[in-house]
Amino acid sequence: MTPPSLAPTAAGFGLPDYVTRRPSGFYRSLNPATKLAVAALEVVAAFTISGWLGPALVLATLAATAAGSRTLRGLMVVGLAALPLVVSIMVVNLFLLPGASDPIAHVGPLAPTWSGLRFGLLTAARLLAFSSAVALAYLTTPVDDLLADMSRRGLGRRGVFVVGAAVQMVPRTIERVGEIMDAQRARGMDTEGRIWRRARGVVPLAAPVVFGALAEVEERTMALESRAFTAPGRQTLLRTPPDRTIDSVLRWLALAGVLAIVALRLTGRIG
């Protein structure tokens, strides 16, 4: 029996575009595991190299990589999203750093300190480096590529599902909230008026988000089951992201880098 042929939508392969597409640019075209390894190296460097050198080096590298892969704007959004946490870190350290005794000024009973300011800024820079490193890998990697690569490397189906659901949860929820807000505003809910009027909109916004998410979980579970999700045997992957020699080299270099930084730190050569 002749198998059904696929429409020749991608030149030469007879496969749909989403199967054969290749990401453009050096960083984007790296294997997802390579990007995660590089991100791990950056995080370790930011937190382990003492003083400003670690976070400054990592943030500069991230900015250059983001500019090269055209994700600088996305990375800035991530930075803005981390702003409340950064502010709280600054406030807590500025006023409450234990043992700090070099006040900048006295504001009533409070005395912000220079040590607190320095420590707060350093911690905030490290946090920013951490979130930006992870975000850059996320922003430059299609979710299906990440999951396909995890499957190829032997992560079980349930593991892949859990990772996929977690990674997709944030953008899906943002999209859902946007639509729900539009629907409720169209029914006269005030999201632009006084704060107490806006507060009344919490339930009309939150309830469809929660109910919708629960209904989606049930539907998704049934859809997966109906497509043999729990069937025994090895899965056939429609597409796997490329894993070239340069990926292997970069991963080994990242591992070596992590080990070197940790060793230098333990021997006291970097702080």
Added chain:
Amino acid sequence: MTSPDSAAPAPSIEFASVSFAYPDGTRALTDVELRIQPGESLAIVGQNGSGKSTLVRHINGLLRPATGRVLIDGRDIRQTHVARLAGLVGLAFQNPDRQLFAGSASAEVAFGPRNLGLRGSALEARVREALEDVGLGEETATNPYDLGYSRRKLLALASVLAMRTPILILDEPTTGQDARGVARVRGVVARAAGEGRTLIAISHDMRFVAESFRRVVVMRAGRVVLDGAPDAVFAETAWGALRAAYLEPPLPAVAGARLGLGATPTDGEFVAALEVATPPRTQNR
């Protein structure tokens, strides 16, 4: 803008050279020129991504044009809050699950008119009437999530009907409905049109469009490419433009053209044309 208790006359709507692009750069509307007269019933059709939903979301201020103006009764609505426009423009969204939140059907339907200031027995009457209009009169105390999808969709429609806005916009109202549900929607459309409200529907259901609306606007890639009465838009001469927009004319229009009966976009027009063209058979027994 209008009291929810009053049956305000429908205003005119005008898109004056409206263009819009989403933040990711997707250009959704390009120089749209469209004037909708008070009380018109109009269907907007086009392939997915052609700009239909983007267009109607400009009417109640959910989206604002990048360039051009949207005028309601001659007034630019750029500065008008959505909550204020909600008294004038009712928009029933395609997916009911993106709006239902209350513990009962009646509370859900009461949400909109209450936001517009309606209270007490007037509100109760409005809710009851809207639920009956969509065939859910017996379900006032039912939790919306205990209703099936098609009935949840009718409930979402009722929740907008209850606001009794002079402009009513329905986004894919017949999707997911069985024949009885489609008949309900048709009834709602006919009643709203009969009351002189301006009615705008987005639909992929060409039969519903041809049967229920007096004007059809075809969109493609953010532009209006056809605009006219159903018999003109679904006439054989327009099929090329329709197919370019990935649309098929309704079956009676195709059958009428094949049989040389002229433009017959609805079942009724097709049958009438067929009866005129075919002499009645005499029984010779």
